[in-house]
Amino acid sequence: MAWVILVISGVLEAVWATALGRSEGFSRPVPSVVFGIGLALSMSGLAYALRSLPVGTGYAVWVGIGAVGTAAWAMAFGGEPVTAPRVALLLGIVGCVIGLKLAH
Structure with missing residues (x-):
């Protein structure tokens, strides 16, 4: 479950990285809200996964x-x-x- x-x-x-870029310095409300929610969920999930990984x-x-997803989207x-x-x-x-997954 941790891997999922x-x-x-x-x-x-x-x-959240894409939303941050689109927020234009947090001057646009919708991307700014997407950034905040995405960041909170992403960090929470990472914290949960690191309990067992x-x-x-x-x-x-x-x-x-995140890097590949952001670059591919861009x-x-x-x-x-x-x-x-x-x-x-x-x-x-x-x-x-x-490779990191397979080596684990």
Whole structure:
């Protein structure tokens, strides 16, 4: 169950990071609220998962999921460039996250 919560929390990290960018310095109310709720849920899930997972593994997986999710969303919907090196490097992060899960 800890791994499921950790993955969901990693996805929520991408949600709050994206909302933070769209909040324009917390001047836009809807993205600011999404940021706050996403942050609270993401951190709560991470804290729950770390009760039974090693902190290094859990945190690395959480950050990796959030980073890849945020970058993928920005490339798909935010106008950031999609290049072969960027995609390859993001796939490298995904591979590392999978490797951490398998090594656990």
